[in-house]
Amino acid sequence: SFLDVTPKQNIAIKDAIKDVNSLQSAVNGIYSQLQNDDYYGRTMILVPDLMPDNIYLSSSNSSSIFLNVNRFEVKVNDSEVENAWNVMYSVAVNSTRAIKGAEAFMEADEKTATEDAKQILGEAYTLRAMAHFDLLRLFAQPYNFTSNASHAGVPLITEVSDQPTYPSRNTVKEGYQLVVADLTKALSLLSEETGKGIISINATKALLARVYLYQEEWTEAAQMATEVIESGKYALYNAEDLPAKWDQEFNDETIFEIINNITDHSGSNSLAHFFDPDGYAYGLATEDLVNLYTDQDSRTDFFYLGDKGNEKDVYFVYKYSRNSPNKAVIQDENIKLIRFSELYLIRAEAYAELANDTKAQEDLQTIVQRAEPTAAPITVTGQELKDRILLERRKELAFEGHRLFDLTRKKKDVMINRGDDVLDIKYPNERFIFPIPLRELNTNPNLEQNPGY
Amino acid sequence: IGQALGSSSLQLAQESNHKSVNTVAHVLKELEAMYAVKFLYKEAIANRQIQTPQNWNALSLQEGIQQLQQYNTNIQFKKIKKNFYTVDFRSRQNNPSTKHLETVALQTQQEEKNTQPVIRQDRTISGKVMDEKGLSLPGVSIVVKGSTNGTITDLNGEFRLSIPEGEVTLVFSSVGYVSQELSASQESFKVVMKEDVQTLKEVIVVAYNEQSKSSFTGSAVALDVSKIKESPRASFQESLQGNVAGVQSLSASGQPGAEPNIRIRGVGSINASSDPLYVIDGIPVVAGNISKIATSSNTIAGLNPNDIESITVLKDASATAIYGSRAANGVILITTKRGKTGKTKFDASAQYGISDIMLADRNQPLNTKELSELIAEGQVNAGMTRQEAETFVKNNIDSSVNTDWVDVISRTGKYQQYNISASGGNEKTNFYSSLGYYDQEAVIIGIDYKKVNGKVNVRHAATDKLMLELGLAANNQTLHTNDDGGNANNPVRAMYRAVPYEPVYNPDGSYNTGFLLTYNPVGLVNENIRETQLYGALGNLGLKYDILDNLSFETKGSLDFNLADEFRYDNPYFGFGRGNKGGIGRAYNNKVINWNITNLLKYRFQLNNDHSFNFILGQEAQKITRKSTYAQAQKFPAGQTTLENASEIIDASTAEIGSSLTSYLFSASYDFKGKYMINISGRRDGSSRFGREVRFANFGSVGFAWNVIQEPFMQNQKLVQELKIRSSYGINGNQEIGDYSTQGLYEPTHNYNNFPGYIYSQIENANLTWEKNKPFNVGVDFRIFNRISGTVEYYNRVTSDLLFNVPIPATNGLTRTLTNIGEMQNSGWEIALSSENIKSAGQDGFQWNTDFNISFNKNEIKALADTLPIIDGQYIREVGGDFYSFYLPTYAGVDPQTGDALWYKVEDGEQVPTNNYREATYQKQESALPKFYGGLTNSLAYKNFSLSFMFYFNWGNKIYDHMSRYTNHDGKLGISDRGNLSRKTYERRWQKPGDITDVPKFVFGNSQSGDAEQHSTRFLYDGSYIRLRDVTLAYQLPQNWVEKIHLSNARIYVRGSNLWTYVKDKDLEGDPEVGVTGRTDFRIPMSRQILFGVDFSF
16 A cells, blocks of 8 residues: 555565575675674674683773673673673574574475575574574583583574563573584585585584583584594694684685675774784783793794783784784684684593593694694693693684683683782682673563672 | 526527627626626626627536627626626727726626616726835725725726715725725825734634634744845744744754754654654645755755745644644744736845854964963973973974964855845736845855755636646755864864964975874865755645635645755875775765645635634645665776776665655634634544554644634723634644654665675564654733734643663564653743834834744653663753753862862762762753743834844753863873863963862873863853844835836845854853754854845836
8 A cells, every 4th residue: 555665775574584595685694793793703702712811901991891801890781791692692583583484485385495595594503503502601601510401591592573572591401402403403404515604514513513512412522523524624734834824714724704804894893903903902812821832832923022002011912913914904804713623622622521532632632733843742641631632722722712611611710810910710600601681681571680690 | 597588678689590689788797696706897888789698508607708708709808806807898909908997887786677887977086006115006996985886906006986976985905905995085096005914814824724813723923034034044944043932943053054953842752853844835845954974954945035925833733733743843834925916026136245253252272382381281290390391392392383273274254145036927827936046155164055046936827716836946055064073074173173283284385184183174175075965846736626615625746856966075195085095985865755745625604704614624645755875986096086987886875765644634613703713623644654553543633712802891992902812732743753663674784795684673563653742732812002912822742652762682683672652741931022112103204113032941751761761972861851951970170279170979968079080970960951042123114224133042051062071181182183272271270279260280191180081060051142143224225216227126234143142151162052952062163144235126
């Protein structure tokens, strides 16, 4: 009728996901959410290394951004926390809408269930799993916090609604069950060959290996890692190439990375700007971390000793800002979410936990010696081996968003030693996880806050 | 009738066809009886024989007249007005258009038995009728009192009439003029008709109609358009300031062509618009800023104020409810000029003026010597020895340079305006046409405005029942603007913040780009392009058909076309485009197309002369489409700026949104003996913008008026001439919520890897609907002592269902959804008075009139989405508070011992001073809304001179100086090239223990009082002011001079705007007129203007 005006540039919900092309656009939208600086664009990579002992904040951080995170003083209304929650749920909801929409049109007409459509649907499943997994990691205690993972997780999104809904929190166990189910479902839909800028079958397997590791499902973790390692699609760089090639796009070690191009990077809110001495350089590497590397370790190239403002002789992080062809637009780097070396470390840890120390040593040594060829062979066993693997994870995956979760799932304390400033946060601790944002609690009476907030 | 004709003394025609022959008098009498018409003819022709159709039954009046003209080639019928014709026989020598009117007799039905000449011709008188300006008045009726004998004036205002001998009184009357009775004692007359100015007799333009003011039940103010005619302002809206009670017109910027904030009876919405609806010649038009580049632009400024015939501001429910969902913030009706029957008249006017910055002396930035002195002192206060400080200044400040940035960036503004119009017409067709040119250079370099207008209104009576109306207006506005506020491009920011020791040019003549992040303000004006072209076209075609004498049908279709065509270019060397090899060009194109169709049925009737009824039934439909295009490219060859020349395309996009509205409306009025009036109106609107469950809504009003003066008990007093009490209540709405706010949507631009992507962006809200506004109004209109007339009104309007973006759990994938919640109230008093202080009988005597109006409005938020207050920048919105209440820490002055700035923190309910800004407590402060505002105009005239001057006053509000944090930085900015300071800092800073002042110690690199976030009441000022806004001194050239140069009228005048301002707060560092939000910023300053003008007609 005269009063039914169809939007021209916004898309009416009924038209948003109705065939493979529109599904592709809806899923592209989800990927673009991962670029967000409140998600993988910065927060999700930075926070797990900033909270414990890998990164500290420069005194020039005048806007006090992430200051509360760094001091274990996160408040219920901190915007970094609220924004991360919001964008992760946006990914979960958009993925669910894509899944429901795609399944509806495929069911209505079987011919639409093409390989392409199934691939995109698989991506949506993996993306939903990623969002839920990350929400669980940030806002809930680790899987092994209680014996049956019955402690509070996060609300899980599996349905779409045209009315506002007010879900309550599921348990962590239910959360991991959904994550594993989504990833498993994705594996049945995804095809072998895809670029590294979108979810592939191997990216999904790698993610599943990571999830199993957090669940302490060692056999499954090892098996998934093996499948990726043996896929033949990835390779580890040698010590000489590693620093130089690390930030190349789609390099041999990348399994999945988020593509940023010149029009959609986060600019000064980006991860690179946060570390870059020519940018904010608010995030500096702790001496504690730098001292872990021997001089022969090629990974020391990821640090640079220098001055900026009042900060003299500090270690800048060069993992995200070095070698950019044009210093002025360094913010458009792709963000690596899953790298090949992590798979060796996952498998090493799984083998060690399964008391298969020989194989564990082998995988660990692969990672240690490719960075430092002259390093002594790994000979430790038992708990020492497990600790050595955890240490190597810290060194290999520094500034990639793993450290806090590795400590908490291993029930370790966080020990920060910064001159006079000593923080000793004992496990278990309510402060290891974020509070449910105040805004969310205010709008949803069914939510319970995490203890301690 | 056929029988009647047959039985009369007709002679059979010799021809065989169906004709008969009779006398003119007889035939016309028959026609008068049959068609209820009147004919006027010379008695000399009464007995002429004419051929007539035999049977009139099958013929309409028109067909009958046609046949008569066919059969009798010389006979002429001329329609003078509805159901009134003149009849004559064409003679070859005479000019047929006028001569036939010369001496005629008025024949009426009462004289049906008489076929003889009606009036005995005893003597003949003649004369000319003119208006007060000396222009001839056609169509004035002249009747011998006590008889039906009379005539009307011809196109030249002349008449001849035969009257009986003896004492005869003539009655001259015409609509819009005071009737006059004159004794016919002479043979030749010169009669001047005075315009009927009695206020309550006025006919005013109201919604979908015109109505006498005395019978109107609503609150409507007709603005005296002579007040806007000579205004140098781009839009008529700016001239509303101080002239209409209850209307605030506030300019936030001195940029010519900027859109002023118009608020009728307060701020009516929080998240939707608070602007009124503008209706031009019955067409609801697109108003506001449609530009992307210009800080502000105004489609309404495309309307030439000189083309305006009338402006009516509708304020209450009775006046506005018939506009339904668009009327919550009031309605402004504009009609444009039409031609008048008569000889073609030309009016021309020219104005030329100059302007400078208003109140520039309130803040003169420091020169190099003064700033050096401060910086040295700041270094000493920061711990250096005097010697070290001097060395520091020597090393960092080039004392040989002393740039006066105010002088560099400001200039004398130039203004000129030229208008010419032609209007005229005959009995069937009239026209008005005009052409205007307006050109204003602002007081800041690079800022200017030009406008060209063209306008045609044509009205044509196709038949005696069918009237055609055609209107076409086109305009082009050209704006050169710049960014405002804290933007580096802003020249005003540079004026107050650039340090004086930086030169404009390097010694080699190139621009100095070694400061202000390379944004050299002079270089930017010369090397960059920021051009906004606005095009507007408003076309309409209307038909009016008189079905019956008291029943008519009107239909009107219109197109309101608005286009903003804009271009921005940033040079590659400095400013925004620096580092980019070859410049950046951006083109914007934004079209707003507004179609509107209105159909109206109007019916009126009277019972026993006591009961009058008036009905309007209508239907309306509107569709608005907004389409925009954007393109950005870079790397141009030297000297080229069109995008085609660029080698790298960066961005291109188009967007389109639209909305539609369909409506049904009615109005019913009843008037008993002119004493008691009641009006009921209603409207049903359906809008595409609203949720499918609530797409239609009903609006309406009821209004009463009691014309007390008509009561018998008022007849025996002389004190009061007019007294009317009226009241109304009703409901209208506000649909300005965005085009698709109710629909479930995905949003584009979330692209990935250069492939398109979109995300879920809006939850469907099927129940989202208009904001509802319920105005109550009561008012008294009066005139006393035959001198003072006025209106006093009280109103109370409650706006409910205010739109809020209500938070929802993010687990929905979205964080907010628009919901109808919240309530706000505006209530207040309005008083408008007009006084004829001195009246002289003659036209040349001394005259002194005073107009005064004052408005008090109180705004109160009654309900919000949340019980928590909304903190929005420096404002707090909470239940019980008003919408523009400031929210700032309270400044406690300066510690006389240490020179530290102090603020209050609240501890256990006590206000405790602290020198740590972070400890200061944010507190609710006073509001940006004035307690009252208004205008006072005095008009004086003596002989050919006239003088008028208008004061505007605005009282009791607060202004927050948003940029004082930078211009009063107390040393925080150190040696920054944006670190120049206000004169107040220099003159009043704390220097030694014991100094009592409100400006803290100047400390280089200060972090105590110079904290970047230090919003506080230190920069909150009293916004009260009184301004001499307009002064006009005019001289009307004597008529005998004027006629010598073949003009009919000529006038010269000098006019000043904003000549004088009283600002209550002596500390305010700029102009107190800052827009409705009460926030100063670095905007184009207001200017003071003097102009010379000349008007003439011929």
